[in-house]
Amino acid sequence: MADETTSPEVEAETDEQAYQLDRRAISAILYALDVEDREQLVELLEPLHAADIADLLEQINPFDRRRLILLYDREFDGEILSELDEVIREEVISILNPDVLADAVREMDSDDVVDLLEDLEETQHDAILGALEDSDRVAVQRSLTYPEYSAGRLMQTEVVMAPEHWSVGEAIDYLRSQENLPEQFYHVILVDPRMHPVGNVTLGKIMASRRETPLRELTESMFQVIPVTQYEGEVAYAFNQYHLISAPVVDEEGRLIGMITIDDAMAVLDEEHEEDILRLAGVGEESSLSDRVLETTRQRLPWLAVNLVTAVLASLVIAQFEAAIASLVALAVLMPIVASMGGNAGTQSLTVAVRALATKDLTGANVWRVLRREVLVGLINGLIFALVMGLVGLLWFGSLHLGYVIAAAMVINLVVAGLAGTGIPVVLQRIGVDPALASGAFVTTVTDIVGFLAFLGLAAMVLL
Amino acid sequence: MADETTSPEVEAETDEQAYQLDRRAISAILYALDVEDREQLVELLEPLHAADIADLLEQINPFDRRRLILLYDREFDGEILSELDEVIREEVISILNPDVLADAVREMDSDDVVDLLEDLEETQHDAILGALEDSDRVAVQRSLTYPEYSAGRLMQTEVVMAPEHWSVGEAIDYLRSQENLPEQFYHVILVDPRMHPVGNVTLGKIMASRRETPLRELTESMFQVIPVTQYEGEVAYAFNQYHLISAPVVDEEGRLIGMITIDDAMAVLDEEHEEDILRLAGVGEESSLSDRVLETTRQRLPWLAVNLVTAVLASLVIAQFEAAIASLVALAVLMPIVASMGGNAGTQSLTVAVRALATKDLTGANVWRVLRREVLVGLINGLIFALVMGLVGLLWFGSLHLGYVIAAAMVINLVVAGLAGTGIPVVLQRIGVDPALASGAFVTTVTDIVGFLAFLGLAAMVLL
Structure with a gap:
């Protein structure tokens, strides 16, 4: 690889502050309050x-937040809320x-209202729904009948479609x-007489083609239909994998009932990654910087437990x-x-495996x-660090035998680490448990126990 | 929160296999080989x-891969390569x-050719560049003059623009x-006489408006201009933060020279996340399942070192x-x-901090x-686990004093963990080091040393 030693920071302008609120603006706002x-x-x-x-509101303290909202008053709009x-x-x-x-909610798109309602207490629902116009309320309530985290919650019901036999001219006149x-719309969805979507035509193609051209000749090669009950993570995967810009959503009979656009898929992809990264670290997945102390404590406690x-299991081995x-x-010092x-x-093997499972690689x-590769990598790194630690054991404690023991234990544990780090996530995924959530605990249990057992066990045999 | 106890898996159809190549298809393909x-x-x-x-080629073994490529021969197209x-x-x-x-490369978009060249040895460049038509070669070579990982490498140079004073009718006639x-294009970019972009108009708005409407009245409220040298991670952030679909790219004088679309930004966002997650786990950031054993070993070795x-520092404390x-x-058993x-x-605190820094939260x-919140969370969880471990110490080893010691050490270490887990990434970011890359090592060094020092030190004072 020609460029593997160059770091992005050196070459493109990182400019960490590019899209960050600057401190002076925040000070001026707080002064106005x-x-x-x-x-x-x-x-x-x-x-x-x-x-x-919205970011500003999240970052200032509750006292300033309250003052800002009350002073800003009528200017507060629905988009901030979303x-x-x-x-x-x-x-x-x-x-x-x-x-x-009520005004803010009335301004919002129906999919944003759905998103808003999902996170609110039931008691707050009525106030929000009451503020909507009748047609919007019906759309929101229909959306809420689809499962949470499904394509149905993500889609917008406003679609622009045309019969598959239309020409460019007919489409333009209709639009x-x-x-x-x-x-926002970028495609016209072609449907057959039973309302099944059969293709997407971009507005650019429609504009650039002669009026008599059949729409069917202009359809995109990338076309993917999304079932309404599909999990949103799979929807995001499809957008990313197939470079979709928008995709029609269909009900169980395959009839067009909505459309998802890439900006919503991008937001889901971002959330999915966030969830994975937090789950891998054993942090409650819904956590954010805005959570209160007790809520955060409660989220982190289970993983610590x-x-x-x-850790106690490992201690039992030591005992x-x-x-x-x-x-x-010296055994206590080195173990x-x-x-x-x-x-x-x-953790290295497991992170690679969890990511590869998520991306279906x-x-x-x-x-x-x-699995074979991970074991070999563990073996080679194990041998390298066995040599280093063997020398440390020899030089520090002046015992060749202690050096052998720690070296052998190192090789064993790094091979087991490769095996467990790959095997455990794969098995968890097969039995339907999210590998990001549970693998870490299992893998470190295995490496702790094997590490202590191999080192202390070999030492007891060889040295005593 | 009305739904915090429900899990997504229960509600939407996860359908892990939705977009995965099925086993039978792979078997049939291998049989054909x-x-x-x-x-x-x-x-x-x-x-x-x-x-x-492409996924299939990555997943089958090198022998089958070779056979497939040779047998598929002329059908192999540029998109697979990208x-x-x-x-x-x-x-x-x-x-x-x-x-x-040569045929495959000639079919590719110029930004994909750039992407291809970035990863190839210099010696392979000429063969690829030679295959291109002159105009494409010039575009590719110009793109390569921009810094790696910059907006300039990401953009396409084909843009659709119109003078800001045009009407809808003039734009349609021009298109x-x-x-x-x-x-693929979804907007017309309006430019002033000095070629500075001043607004985006969606094709949908153009189609739906009367011919005499000035384009200026139809511009999108979300409009963000990207400097050509901006780091691609910042570009992806802007698309995600401001829900952009496409954005004009400008040179140092603010002149329009290209355009970035959301699908490219989404791919960058995905790569940035991947990089963060792998860096947090101490895995070389460019690693993939396709890397060979030695390459993988080399990537993982530095972090293990x-x-x-x-670990040796911690052992010195124990010594x-x-x-x-x-x-x-009993001290060796419990430490x-x-x-x-x-x-x-x-690790919990640090992961939350690293993510929040990345999202500018x-x-x-x-x-x-x-920081105060993390310390309080550490204190409360510390007290809870101090109680548990104090009891374990008492019951297991029958010593009330041992219970006190381990309880006190637990509280100290969990408070320090909260402090270090948040403080270290923040400081690293301030001094220009990627917190995802380096925080883990620092934080666990701190918690190991403080953990052993607090427990063994208190024990030495109280128990002996």
Whole structure:
């Protein structure tokens, strides 16, 4: 690879601050709150995107947040609400003047209202639904009948479609005659007489073609139909894998009932990654910086409890060798090294495996090859670090035998780490458990126990 | 939150297999290779998307891969090449018949050719560039002058633009008269007389508006201009934060020179996440399942070496207490528990902090509040597990004092874990080091050393 030694930071401008609210703007806004200068506040917030205002609200403290919302009052719009973290959103909704809330909700797209309702207490639902116009309320309520995290919750019901036998001219005349086209649309979906989607035509192709061209001749080669009950993570995968821009959603009979666009799929992909990364670290998946102390404590406790059980199991192994440790304290000094190296190597293998499972790169077709590779990698790194640790053992404690023992234990534990780090996520996935969630605990249990057992067991045999 | 206890798996159809190549299809393809039935192979691969053929090539073994490429021969197209992992891509390029390679490259979009060249040895560049038509070669070579991982490498140079004073009718007439519109475009970019982009108009708005409407009245509210040298990660952030579909790219003078579309931004977002998750686990960031054993070993070794240093440091701490351990072996049995709990709690805090830094949710405006929260969470979880471990110490070893010691060490280490897990990534980011890459080593060093020091130190003071 020609460029593998170059780092991105050196070459492109990282410019970490590019899209960050600058400190001076925040200070000016807080000052406007202090002096209760509404005009100034509105002027300062006016140029900001709703997503940035939402970030600002998340980052200031609860006291300032309350003051800002009350002072900003009627200017507060629905888009800010959609962009907020759910914890802060609940807080904001409880502070907002009911009239302002009703106006804000009325401005929102129906899929954003659905998203809003999902995170709210049932008691707050009625206030939100009551604020909607009848037709919007029906759309929102229909959407809520689809399973959570399904394509049905993600889709918009406004679609632009045309019969498959139409020509470009017919499509253009139809589009021009429509009063209520969606805000954002990029394709016309072709449907057969039974309302089954059969192809997508981009607006660009329609504009660039002669009026008599049949739409059917202009369809995109990338065309994927999404079942309404499909899990949103799979939807995001399909968009990413097949480079889709929008895709029709169909009901069980295959009839067109909505459409998903890539920006929604991108948001889901982002959430899925966030969930994976947090699950791998044993953090409750719904956590955010806005969570309160007790909520955060509650989210993190279960994983720490699992870890405690793991650690106690490892201690039970150590306890079997109390006599050996008492007669050679060097064992106590060195034993955490073997366990720790195994834990790290296991985490490496497991992270690669979990990612590969998520991206469908690790399948039945290559699982044995990957497993063999991980074991070989463990063996080679094990041999390298066995040599290093053997020397450390020899030089530090002046015992050749101690060196042999720690070296052998290192090789054993790193091979086991490769095996467990790959095998455990694969098995968990097969039995229907999310490997990101549970693999870590299992793998470190294995590497801790094998690490202590191999080192102390060999030591008891060889040295005593 | 109305639904926090429900799991997505229960509600939407996960259908893990939805977009996975099924085993039977793979078997049929491998059988076609065995009997060298080219017609059958072409027929089996024909319905597959290029991305799926690329996945197949990645998952089968090198022997089958070679046979497939040679048998598929002329049908092999450029899109498959763009979708392949870089390791496998190099292998495939070396196997492909030069004529087939030239044809494949000629079919590719210029940004995909750039992507291809980035990963190839210099010696292979000429063959690829030579295959291109002159105009494409110039575009590719210009793109390569922009920094790696910059917006300039990501953009396509084909843009559809219009003077800002045009009306809808003028734009439509212009589009209809163009022979060579890009394959995919969704907006017309408005430019001022100095070629500075001033707004985006969607094709949908153009189609739905009267001919005399000025384009300026139809511009999108979301409009973000990307500097050509901006780091691609920041570009992806902007698309995700502001829900952009496409954005104009400008040179240093602010002149329009290209355009980036959301599908490319989505791919970058995916890669950035992958990089973060692998860096957090201490795996070389460019690793993939297709890497060979030695390459993988080399990628993982540095992090294991860092961990070895960390572990030896922790052992040096333990060695200071050899006398204490010799007189009370229970200390050796229990000490890994305190270190392990601290390591886990630290990893939780650090993962949340690294993610929040990446999404710009953790800033100067809230860092002290977040730090205070993490310390409090550490304190509460510390107290809970102190109670549990105090009881374990008491019941297992029958010593109330041992219980006190382990309880106190637990509280200290979990508070330190919260502090280090948040503080270290923040400091690393400030001094310009990627927190995802380096935080883990620092945090576990801290929690290991503090864990052993607090437990053994207190024990030496209280128990002996």
